[in-house]
Amino acid sequence: MKKSLIALSSMLMLGGTAHAQKVTFEEYDLANGLHVILHNDPSAPVVITSVMYHVGAKDEQPDRTGFAHFFEHLLFEGTENIKRGEWFKIVSSNGGVNNANTTDDRTYYYEVFPSNSLQLGLWMESERMMHPVINQIGVDTQNEVVKEEKRKSYDNRPYGQIFQEVKKNMFTKHPYRWTTIGSMAHLDAAKLEEFQAFNKKFYIPNNAVLVVAGDINNPTQTKAWIEQYFGSISKQPAIVRQKFVEDPIVKEINATFEDQNIQKPMMILAYRTPSMKTRDARVLDFISSILSDGKSSRLYKKIVDDKKMALEIGAFNQSQEDYGTYIIYGLPQGEFTNVGLAKEVDAEIVNLQTELVSEKELEKLKNKYDSDFVDGNSNVEGIASNLASFYLLYGDVNLINTEIEMYHSITREEIREVAKKYLNPNQRLILDYVPAKDKADSNDSEQAKQNK
Amino acid sequence: MKKYIIILISSLFLSVIMQAQDRTQPKPGPSPKININKPQTFTLPNGLKVLVVENHKLPRVSFSLTIDNAPYAEGDKKGVSNLLASLLEMDLKQFLKTLTTKKLIFLVQTLAFLLKVHMQAVCQNIQKEF
Numbered sequence: 001m002k003k004s005l006i007a008l009s010s011m012l013m014l015g016g017t018a019h020a021q022k023v024t025f026e027e028y029d030l031a032n033g034l035h036v037i038l039h040n041d042p043s044a045p046v047v048i049t050s051v052m053y054h055v056g057a058k059d060e061q062p063d064r065t066g067f068a069h070f071f072e073h074l075l076f077e078g079t080e081n082i083k084r085g086e087w088f089k090i091v092s093s094n095g096g097v098n099n100a101n102t103t104d105d106r107t108y109y110y111e112v113f114p115s116n117s118l119q120l121g122l123w124m125e126s127e128r129m130m131h132p133v134i135n136q137i138g139v140d141t142q143n144e145v146v147k148e149e150k151r152k153s154y155d156n157r158p159y160g161q162i163f164q165e166v167k168k169n170m171f172t173k174h175p176y177r178w179t180t181i182g183s184m185a186h187l188d189a190a191k192l193e194e195f196q197a198f199n200k201k202f203y204i205p206n207n208a209v210l211v212v213a214g215d216i217n218n219p220t221q222t223k224a225w226i227e228q229y230f231g232s233i234s235k236q237p238a239i240v241r242q243k244f245v246e247d248p249i250v251k252e253i254n255a256t257f258e259d260q261n262i263q264k265p266m267m268i269l270a271y272r273t274p275s276m277k278t279r280d281a282r283v284l285d286f287i288s289s290i291l292s293d294g295k296s297s298r299l300y301k302k303i304v305d306d307k308k309m310a311l312e313i314g315a316f317n318q319s320q321e322d323y324g325t326y327i328i329y330g331l332p333q334g335e336f337t338n339v340g341l342a343k344e345v346d347a348e349i350v351n352l353q354t355e356l357v358s359e360k361e362l363e364k365l366k367n368k369y370d371s372d373f374v375d376g377n378s379n380v381e382g383i384a385s386n387l388a389s390f391y392l393l394y395g396d397v398n399l400i401n402t403e404i405e406m407y408h409s410i411t412r413e414e415i416r417e418v419a420k421k422y423l424n425p426n427q428r429l430i431l432d433y434v435p436a437k438d439k440a441d442s443n444d445s446e447q448a449k450q451n452k
Numbered sequence: 453m454k455k456y457i458i459i460l461i462s463s464l465f466l467s468v469i470m471q472a473q474d475r476t477q478p479k480p481g482p483s484p485k486i487n488i489n490k491p492q493t494f495t496l497p498n499g500l501k502v503l504v505v506e507n508h509k510l511p512r513v514s515f516s517l518t519i520d521n522a523p524y525a526e527g528d529k530k531g532v533s534n535l536l537a538s539l540l541e542m543d544l545k546q547f548l549k550t551l552t553t554k555k556l557i558f559l560v561q562t563l564a565f566l567l568k569v570h571m572q573a574v575c576q577n578i579q580k581e582f
Binding site: 021043044045080081082090094114115116117119120123127215217228229374375377378 | 474475476477478480481482483484485486509510511512
């Protein structure tokens with residue numbers, strides 16, 4: 001019994017003095033410009049191979065939106081050595097899982113395999129980069145798939161068009177003004193040659209990072225495979241990117257959107273914030289947590305718990321490469337209105353702009369970010385994605401270990417100053433997101449009758 | 453045999469070109485072994501069995517409490533363990549809300565079937581609370 005207590009207490013003691021984990025990695029470039037990052041962690045016999053391409057919705061032409069996301073689908077169609085429809089069979093028959101995702105800034109493809117299939121993962125990603133088959137049948141198939149995705153996830157989902165409306169109003173020059181899923185009319189109008197040209201321009205070794213993370217039992221062999229499969233892909237002309245600068249918002253923007261799929265109006269306030277690479281963006285992360293993260297946040301406690309004015313209040317803090325968007329939303333309850341909720345939110349923001357947060361609240365925040373930092377690097381998939389993002393989007397792969405220090409150095413005064421700088425009424429959009437009139441009326445009155 | 457020798461020789465001399473051309477689907481290597489460490493175990497005087505697994509890869513500790521209540525124990529009150537699990541989870545979350553405002557961040561999750569409670573916290577703060 002004594003022994004076991006000692007074991008338990010020693011575990012707790014050790015915990016108390018343990019330091020935060022450090023992610024170790026090795027990085028180098030191939031001659032064709034492909035950046036390679038290796039992270040060895042043999043604790044489980046799995047390995048992830050992933051490629052992040054620096055292409056997203058913001059690299060599209062205004063009359064061809066949705067291309068980057070379309071390619072997330074299209075590049076599973078097949079390659080010169082992987083027949084159409086075979087991709088997923090190869091992955092699952094070798095005990096793997098795979099997926100891909102697209103944002104406005106980048107596209108990410110990955111496979112997770114048992115570590116004895118590392119070579120297979122590398123081969124598949126190199127096939128995709130070297131010679132994907134882009135033909136009419138693939139384009140036609142994925143066109144239908146993407147349309148269904150749009151109907152399901154946006155057009156027919158209650159409150160599914162928030163981002164589309166916010167982006168449209170918040171950005172006038174920057175490509176962030178359109179959605180990642182894009183326009184179906186644009187995709188319909190696009191010719192096969194346009195898809196092929198988009199692939200040739202962006203999905204190239206010198207616009208990508210390859211990450212191998214997990215049980216790499218033989219680094220020398222791994223590097224030889226990488227050279228074998230990726231080394232022969234030719235370098236392409238560097239991508240010339242246009243820089244889009246938005247004028248500051250100086251007058252409150254008012255907009256209304258009618259959603260056919262809802263019965264309760266929603267209040268939406270959106271503020272434009274700086275690039276996620278800036279220090280201010282990290283301070284705004286703190287502000288977002290104080291105001292709206294979880295049930296112990298200031299807005300939730302006041303508006304939902306205490307005053308019972310809303311069914312729900314929360315926020316999306318969109319961190320992006322060029323600009324961010326901080327979106328606060330709320331569902332007013334009973335007699336309360338969007339305008340009433342906005343007033344309460346404003347009062348809390350003014351409070352942040354005038355009063356310092358308490359030392360205790362700041363400590364709680366830092367604990368939360370410590371916890372998120374540990375969780376974010378708790379498995380090899382998370383580490384692979386973080387390594388790729390920090391290298392490709394933030395331009396400093398070491399942030400995987402050091403970003404937390406930046407959060408730790410944030411002061412109470414900084415929180416106040418940053419709230420003053422970005423969260424003023426004249427810098428924002430108020431979006432009245434309401435039920436569509438004709439449809440909602442009949443539904444509402446019917447429901448009212450039923451309730452009586 | 454001759455053919456193999458030729459391939460071998462040419463691969464020695466033209467290894468770079470050969471490698472570039474070999475784009476057939478690679479075969480998996482030998483299956484890897486999974487190594488899971490044995491836990492230290494002991495039993496408290498009240499009969500609660502404790503398993504301790506040390507792993508210092510992350511500064512994080514997870515706790516989970518599993519109660520062996522087989523489905524037949526519900527008798528004719530089907531779903532009672534689900535209700536109890538939900539109540540426990542609500543209660544715990546309420547309790548943890550007060551803790552999070554202090555020092556700890558917890559993840560709580562209950563699984564009804566086994567009445568399993570799972571919590572997780574970052575280490576720096578564990579000692580202060582327990």
